[in-house]
Amino acid sequence: MTVTPLAEQIATQLRRDILRxxxxxxxxxxxxxxxxxxxxxxxxxxxxxxxxxxxGLVDLRPSRSPxxxxxxxxxxxxxxxxxxxxxxxxxxxxxxxxxxxxxxxxRQIHNRMAxxxxxxxxxxxxxxxxxFHRAIARASHNALLAETHQAYLARLWRVRYLTASLRxxxxxxxxxxxxxxxxxxxxxxxxxxxxxxxxxxxLAKSVALVLEPDSDAVDxx
Amino acid sequence: xxxxxxxxxxxxxxxKLTLHDQVANQLRDLIIEGVLEPGSRIDExxxxxxxxxxxxxxxxxxxxxxxxxxxxxxxxxxxIVRKLKHDEVYSMLEVLAEIERLGGRLACERAxxxxxxxxxxxxxxxxxLYEARDRLPYYKLNQLFHSRVAMASRNATLIEVQAxxxxxxxxxxxxxxxxxxxxxxxxxxxxxxxxxxxxxEGSRLGELLATHLMRTWDRVKDSL
Numbered sequence: 001m002t003v004t005p006l007a008e009q010i011a012t013q014l015r016r017d018i019l020r021x022x023x024x025x026x027x028x029x030x031x032x033x034x035x036x037x038x039x040x041x042x043x044x045x046x047x048x049x050x051x052x053x054x055x056g057l058v059d060l061r062p063s064r065s066p067x068x069x070x071x072x073x074x075x076x077x078x079x080x081x082x083x084x085x086x087x088x089x090x091x092x093x094x095x096x097x098x099x100x101x102x103x104x105x106x107r108q109i110h111n112r113m114a115x116x117x118x119x120x121x122x123x124x125x126x127x128x129x130x131x132f133h134r135a136i137a138r139a140s141h142n143a144l145l146a147e148t149h150q151a152y153l154a155r156l157w158r159v160r161y162l163t164a165s166l167r168x169x170x171x172x173x174x175x176x177x178x179x180x181x182x183x184x185x186x187x188x189x190x191x192x193x194x195x196x197x198x199x200x201x202x203l204a205k206s207v208a209l210v211l212e213p214d215s216d217a218v219d220x221x
Numbered sequence: 222x223x224x225x226x227x228x229x230x231x232x233x234x235x236x237k238l239t240l241h242d243q244v245a246n247q248l249r250d251l252i253i254e255g256v257l258e259p260g261s262r263i264d265e266x267x268x269x270x271x272x273x274x275x276x277x278x279x280x281x282x283x284x285x286x287x288x289x290x291x292x293x294x295x296x297x298x299x300x301i302v303r304k305l306k307h308d309e310v311y312s313m314l315e316v317l318a319e320i321e322r323l324g325g326r327l328a329c330e331r332a333x334x335x336x337x338x339x340x341x342x343x344x345x346x347x348x349x350l351y352e353a354r355d356r357l358p359y360y361k362l363n364q365l366f367h368s369r370v371a372m373a374s375r376n377a378t379l380i381e382v383q384a385x386x387x388x389x390x391x392x393x394x395x396x397x398x399x400x401x402x403x404x405x406x407x408x409x410x411x412x413x414x415x416x417x418x419x420x421x422e423g424s425r426l427g428e429l430l431a432t433h434l435m436r437t438w439d440r441v442k443d444s445l
Contacts, residue, residue, distance in 0.1 A: 078376040081323065089319045144312040148382060155378075 010040060010048035018057060018068055019123060019161045028065035029058055055154035071155075073211050077204065079156050084200040086149045087133065091192040093140035094184055102139040103184055109135060110177050117170050126161050132177060136196075139184075162210035163203050244274055244282035252291050252302055253395045254357065259304035263292070290389035303389075307445050310393055311438060317386045318434040321367065322427040324383060325414075327374035329423030336373045337418065343369060344415040351408050360395050366411070370418075370430070397440040410436065 014034070017023045029052075035045040049066055052058045058066040071079075094102075109132045116125060130153065137149040153160070167173075176195050183191030238246070248268070251257045269279050283300050286292040294300045305313075332340070343366045350359040364387065371383040398404040410433040417426040 075377060079378045081327075081376060082320070082378040082382060085319050085323045086316075089316065093315075142312040142315055144309070144386070145316050148316060152378065152382075 004044060004047065006040065007044040007047035007051060010038060010044055011051040013038060014048060014052060015057065015157065016123060019126070019158055023068050025068050025070035025158075027068045029068060030065050055151065055157075057154065057157065071159075071211075073208060076156065076159055076207055076211060079152060080200065080204050080207065083149070083152050083156060084197070084204075086137070086145065086152065087196050087200060088193050089142075090137040090140045090145060090149060091180070091183075091196045092189055093142055093145070094136050095187050095189045095192055097141040098139035098184055102135070103181075106132065106135050106139070106181055106184065110174075110181055113177065114174055117174065122165050122168070123161070126164050129164060129173070130157075130160070136180070136184075159207055159210060160203060163206040166206055166210060167202060239278075240274060241278040241281040241285070244272060244278050245285045247272065248282055248286060249289075249291065249391070250357070252286070253360070253391050255392065255396070257302050259302050259392065261302050263300040263302065265299065289391075290385075291391060305389075305393060305445070307442070310390070310441065310445060313386050313390055314434050314438050317383070317390070318431040320379060320383050320386070321370065321430040321434060324371040324374045324376070324379050325417075325427035325430045326423040327376055327379070328370045329418065329421040329426055331375045332373035332421075336369070337421075340366065340369055340373065340418055341415060344411060344418075347411060348408070351404070356398060356404075357395075360398060363407075363411075364391070364394075367430075370426075393441050393445070394437065396444045397437050399444070400440075403440045406436070407433070407440070 014023065014029070023029060029049060031042055031045050031049065035042045038045070049058060049060075053060045053066065056071075057069055059069050060066045098106075109128060113125070113128050113132065116128070120128075133153065134146070134150060137146045140146065164173075176199055180192055180195035183189070183195060248257070257263065263283065265276070265279065269276055272279070283292060283294060287294045287300070291303055292300050293303050328340075343362055347359055347362045347366065350362065367387060368384065371380050374380070398407060410429065414426060414429045414433070417429055
């Protein structure tokens with residue numbers, strides 16, 4: 001599948017609509033209405049929906065509108081276990097393989113996050129936060145790892161956003177990122193994995209607070 | 222789930238499989254065994270003729286194998302058997318090792334008694350096939366063992382990631398058992414895994430699986 005830039009832009013917009021709750025879990029994503037609202041034609045809209053389906057953010061249904069995914073608590077916890085393994089491996093490998101330029105790039109993301117932490121729109125802040133995690137996966141110099149991390153991070157996009165908003169705490173978040181960064185600079189594997197571990201434990205602990213408790217029982221078919 | 226085990230040792234009634242599945246299975250074996258060499262072009266006319274099928278199920282089978290990462294379909298230029306680069310294989314094994322480490326740990330915590338028995342049964346059958354040096358069936362049961370450990374983790378995401386990477390590494394892992402001493406070492410690893418599994422020592426099984434997969438790299442790197 002070759003993705004056009006327009007479809008990718010539409011997908012970004014739809015992802016943000018899902019995060020903001022404009023498109024809540026279980027809601028239909030109507031191709032025609034959304035295309036009209038964004039002022040695009042239906043072909044790139046359809047392509048954007050396919051991108052989201054591949055990421056697991058929407059569920060396609062034959063000859064009906066796709067639905068915004070409604071993962072159960074169990075599914076989310078499973079995905080977090082896998083994402084933790086992937087991020088821990090990223091941290092370990094990045095300690096060994098990250099170039100000074102890549103570490104500098106991480107430093108810039110970190111500084112930018114510190115600059116905007118108190119004033120930014122939560123969604124913008126979240127995107128910067130996630131770009132930090134993705135940059136570590138890329139700095140592992142394992143292409144499959146970076147690709148797999150990106151794909152499964154996308155699936156957890158909504159819960160991660162909701163928990164990040166819930167746990168909005170400048171000193172904690174920036175402190176953890178700072179410790180990870182310092183560990184990468186000094187090639188201290190234990191410090192890096194400890195920092196990453198703390199972040200993901202925090203995620204796992206707060207998922208139950210943001211996920212609809214009855215979502216296991218909801219039948220979306 | 223028991224049906225899959227039988228499929229692997231080809232006891233399943235063949236009429237249960239769709240035509241496209243049968244074609245995909247045959248082509249997959251030809252790729253795994255290296256009859257269709259990495260980098261070589263798929264001779265569609267010749268294979269369609271030899272398999273005695275029409276082009277539609279054949280092309281469907283090619284798409285299945287492309288999705289498994291075994292083939293590359295090039296529009297209007299025909300398909301080629303995917304040739305993995307050195308660093309691609311290393312990257313895959315590195316990620317797979319971590320995924321199976323987690324899978325092994327969770328499997329020991331979560332496998333039902335029946336699943337545990339089934340896993341040990343697969344192991345015993347592998348050992349019998351090793352005694353007979355029956356390589357392709359051994360190889361298939363080995364793949365099944367790794368898949369079943371992942372399944373016993375009951376973690377849907379993990380099962381998906383494990384299956385996805387394992388399928389892309391099919392050819393290369395068959396190559397890994399080519400030398401007698403390499404095969405013997407892999408068998409020794411498996412004996413240790415079975416021992417850890419029997420007593421549900423999750424962290425030990427996880428560690429053994431991860432080590433085993435990184436040793437796979439030593440076994441295959443020279444043949445890339």
